[in-house]
Amino acid sequence: MLSIKNLHAEVDGKPILRGINLDIPAGEIHAIMGPNGSGKSTLASVLAGREEYEVTQGSVTYKNHKLLELDPNERACEGVFLGFQYPVEIPGVSNLYLLRAAINARRKYHGEPEIAAIDFMKLVQEKIDYVGMSMDMVKRGVNEDFSGGEKKRNEIFQMLMLEPTLALLDETDSGLDIDALKVVADGINRLRSPERSTVLVTHYKRLLEYVVPDRVHVLYKGQIVRSGGPELADTLEAEGYANLETDETAATS
Amino acid sequence: MSATQQIEPNIDHYLAEYARVERELPGSDDSKRERQAELRRFSDAGFPSTREEDWKYTSLRPIEKRRFEISDEADTPSEKALAPFLPAGLDAFRIVIVDGHFSAVLSGLDGLPPGATVRSFAAYLNATDGASIKAREIDEEPGSLTAMNAAFFTDGAYIEMAAGTVVDKPIHVLSVASGARDERMTQVRHRYVMGENSQATVIEHFVGVGDNPYFTNAVTEAVMGRNSQLTRCRVQQESDKGYHVSSFFAQQRRDSRVFNHGFDLGGRLARIDTNARLVDQNSEVHLFGVYAPTGRQHIDNHTRIDHATEHSLSREFYKGVLADYGRGVFNGKIIIHRDAQKTDSAQACDALLLSDKAEVDAKPELEIYADDVTAAHGSTVGQLDEDAVFYLKSRGIGEEGARAILTYSFANSLVNKVGIPALVSYIEAALLAKLPGGQAYADLA
Numbered sequence: 001m002l003s004i005k006n007l008h009a010e011v012d013g014k015p016i017l018r019g020i021n022l023d024i025p026a027g028e029i030h031a032i033m034g035p036n037g038s039g040k041s042t043l044a045s046v047l048a049g050r051e052e053y054e055v056t057q058g059s060v061t062y063k064n065h066k067l068l069e070l071d072p073n074e075r076a077c078e079g080v081f082l083g084f085q086y087p088v089e090i091p092g093v094s095n096l097y098l099l100r101a102a103i104n105a106r107r108k109y110h111g112e113p114e115i116a117a118i119d120f121m122k123l124v125q126e127k128i129d130y131v132g133m134s135m136d137m138v139k140r141g142v143n144e145d146f147s148g149g150e151k152k153r154n155e156i157f158q159m160l161m162l163e164p165t166l167a168l169l170d171e172t173d174s175g176l177d178i179d180a181l182k183v184v185a186d187g188i189n190r191l192r193s194p195e196r197s198t199v200l201v202t203h204y205k206r207l208l209e210y211v212v213p214d215r216v217h218v219l220y221k222g223q224i225v226r227s228g229g230p231e232l233a234d235t236l237e238a239e240g241y242a243n244l245e246t247d248e249t250a251a252t253s
Numbered sequence: 254m255s256a257t258q259q260i261e262p263n264i265d266h267y268l269a270e271y272a273r274v275e276r277e278l279p280g281s282d283d284s285k286r287e288r289q290a291e292l293r294r295f296s297d298a299g300f301p302s303t304r305e306e307d308w309k310y311t312s313l314r315p316i317e318k319r320r321f322e323i324s325d326e327a328d329t330p331s332e333k334a335l336a337p338f339l340p341a342g343l344d345a346f347r348i349v350i351v352d353g354h355f356s357a358v359l360s361g362l363d364g365l366p367p368g369a370t371v372r373s374f375a376a377y378l379n380a381t382d383g384a385s386i387k388a389r390e391i392d393e394e395p396g397s398l399t400a401m402n403a404a405f406f407t408d409g410a411y412i413e414m415a416a417g418t419v420v421d422k423p424i425h426v427l428s429v430a431s432g433a434r435d436e437r438m439t440q441v442r443h444r445y446v447m448g449e450n451s452q453a454t455v456i457e458h459f460v461g462v463g464d465n466p467y468f469t470n471a472v473t474e475a476v477m478g479r480n481s482q483l484t485r486c487r488v489q490q491e492s493d494k495g496y497h498v499s500s501f502f503a504q505q506r507r508d509s510r511v512f513n514h515g516f517d518l519g520g521r522l523a524r525i526d527t528n529a530r531l532v533d534q535n536s537e538v539h540l541f542g543v544y545a546p547t548g549r550q551h552i553d554n555h556t557r558i559d560h561a562t563e564h565s566l567s568r569e570f571y572k573g574v575l576a577d578y579g580r581g582v583f584n585g586k587i588i589i590h591r592d593a594q595k596t597d598s599a600q601a602c603d604a605l606l607l608s609d610k611a612e613v614d615a616k617p618e619l620e621i622y623a624d625d626v627t628a629a630h631g632s633t634v635g636q637l638d639e640d641a642v643f644y645l646k647s648r649g650i651g652e653e654g655a656r657a658i659l660t661y662s663f664a665n666s667l668v669n670k671v672g673i674p675a676l677v678s679y680i681e682a683a684l685l686a687k688l689p690g691g692q693a694y695a696d697l698a
């Protein structure tokens with residue numbers, strides 16, 4: 001599904017990703033953990049195509065595509081979805097409008113006709129129930145006056161509507177109460193299938209109790225310094241990131 | 254004007270043009286004398302120049318160098334040509350002026366409630382003894398272009414609401430420049446006389462349809478009686494060959510309210526002066542505006558609110574959207590006079606630059622001579638939020654579409670304030686149509 005080789009990226013000449021190697025087979029969920037500022041959001045943004053970051057070395061293969069050569073909207077049309085750590089507000093443009101435009105952009109890209117209004121509304125009705133949002137809410141402006149938790153629910157709602165093959169979820173579990181966390185976990189589990197992969201960026205093992213990952217990676221100073229099974233999350237929770245300096249030396253040598 | 258003074262050739266042209274058309278202009282012989290005085294005021298002062306502080310950023314050279322003429326009659330455009338300017342689903346009374354002449358065929362005024370008068374200004378002048386070309390209730394209409402208008406205007410809308418009259422449907426005042434002939438001018442004057450406790454909504458709409466350069470010079474007077482309410486939606490969609498200059502003067506008696514919404518989408522060059530004088534207690538004025546110069550358009554809005562006496566309120570919000578080589582000017586003057594204690598005033602102007610070739614000068618200008626007032630003002634100039642652009646792109650929407658959607662979002666809150674759904678949709682669609690990639694998202698409106 002996704003294969004990242006020796007990926008280096010910088011912003012304003014400052015290196016942030018310093019040689020990432022990561023393979024995510026189809027059907028798997030991988031968690032990426034790591035201290036603040038280690039480059040987790042940068043990795044997710046680079047994969048989604050944010051131009052602010054300059055890729056200086058390395059390659060990324062996604063399905064049959066050289067991912068880095070596609071525009072962000074093309075990546076989305078190919079099934080990449082980024083759940084934002086900080087979703088933006090777009091007053092006056094309804095959530096429904098955005099989703100219909102997004103779905104139709106995909107359809108157009110694949111040479112398919114636009115979605116019929118009735119089919120679209122059926123889909124909306126089904127998915128808002130999964131995430132506990134109301135029709136009134138999705139008719140409002142994109143994230144307009146949404147609380148932090150509502151914004152994250154909305155990211156999951158969008159993901160469920162767009163049914164990506166590669167979901168990159170950047171701290172979609174942060175700042176949530178337990179009910180909202182369950183909604184997020186449930187959304188991720190619903191999409192779990194042999195054709196889809198998910199990358200979960202998280203600080204907390206709590207999410208991983210509801211969504212058991214196939215692999216857990218630790219990102220530190222722009223490199224993956226340790227990888228393991230779900231039990232690695234327990235170790236990290238117990239020990240913190242204190243021993244990573246030694247890991248880093250090991251990884252670069 | 255003294256005999257020794259050199260007359261500019263272009264001014265000479267307008268003196269001759271006045272002589273040519275005077276007999277045909279509406280109004281009594283007395284009113285012709287008023288017009289002659291206005292013509293002198295215009296010819297003495299000439300066109301405003303960029304040496305004047307209020308005209309610093311807007312040069313009228315392109316207008317001055319041409320020789321515009323009054324159209325003796327209208328070149329009525331086809332229904333097809335006008336159709337795009339009739340907002341779909343808008344249920345309104347309609348008065349249409351083409352090339353400065355009232356068009357009975359295009360107008361639709363049946364069913365006005367008793368007490369409401371909507372008619373041709375020319376017909377009103379011709380039929381009314383002692384009718385004056387300028388509203389006597391309005392202290393002053395400064396500026397040489399307003400004088401030019403007073404001398405030359407051929408027609409316009411005359412709206413009068415008797416005391417207590419409420420019109421529930423908007424009145425669509427549509428002024429069309431046919432652009433059918435080269436270098437024509439439409440000098441139109443509208444007067445809205447709002448009796449005590451009356452209420453009306455006027456959509457004052459300027460459009461241009463042809464290919465020839467033309468000049469629109471419009472003046473609107475609003476005489477606001479006690480506790481009256483006027484909502485005026487000024488929609489300016491001159492053609493890209495149109496030069497547009499207009500002034501609005503509202504004089505507000507006690508407890509009256511003016512809601513003025515301006516949308517400047519058209520014109521090669523447009524200059525709009527919006528003036529409200531709060532001369533009595535507890536009067537309110539709300540000025541909202543969106544201007545969107547794209548291509549090589551130049552759009553200049555000057556506003557002036559005079560708080561002349563105590564306990565009055567003003568709110569003013571303007572937003573500019575500037576793309577391509579668009580040039581925008583906003584100057585919002587608020588004067589709180591010495592006796593205007595307890596004035597409550599707030600103003601903000603924001604501009605969005607969509608291209609590095611676009612330019613805007615937007616500033617509030619506050620003069621306060623009273624000591625017990627509330628006055629807030631602010632001004633921002635910025636670009637689209639790149640996080641938001643990326644957010645939309647990450648959902649599958651292309652670069653241009655993302656920018657058009659976010660620009661729509663920027664202007665949306667002010668457009669919505671109009672409160673007439675059919676007009677809101679119409680304006681939003683017209684705005685989107687001007688933006689690169691916006692056409693595809695016209696259904697946002």
Ligand SMILES: Nc1ncnc2c1ncn2[C@@H]1O[C@H](COP(=O)(O)OP(=O)(O)OP(=O)(O)O)[C@@H](O)[C@H]1O
Pocket residue numbers: 011012016034035036037038039040041042043052085
């Ligand atoms: N646009 C940017 N401009 C400048 N520096 C940036 C930019 N984006 C990220 N950085 C820097 O790159 C480093 C990695 O940031 P990133 O947001 O990827 O970290 P993170 O692992 O997601 O952290 P957190 O856990 O706090 O979300 C930080 O030092 C950050 O300040």
Ligand SMILES: [Mg+2]
Pocket residue numbers: 040041042085170171
């Ligand atoms: Mg982050």
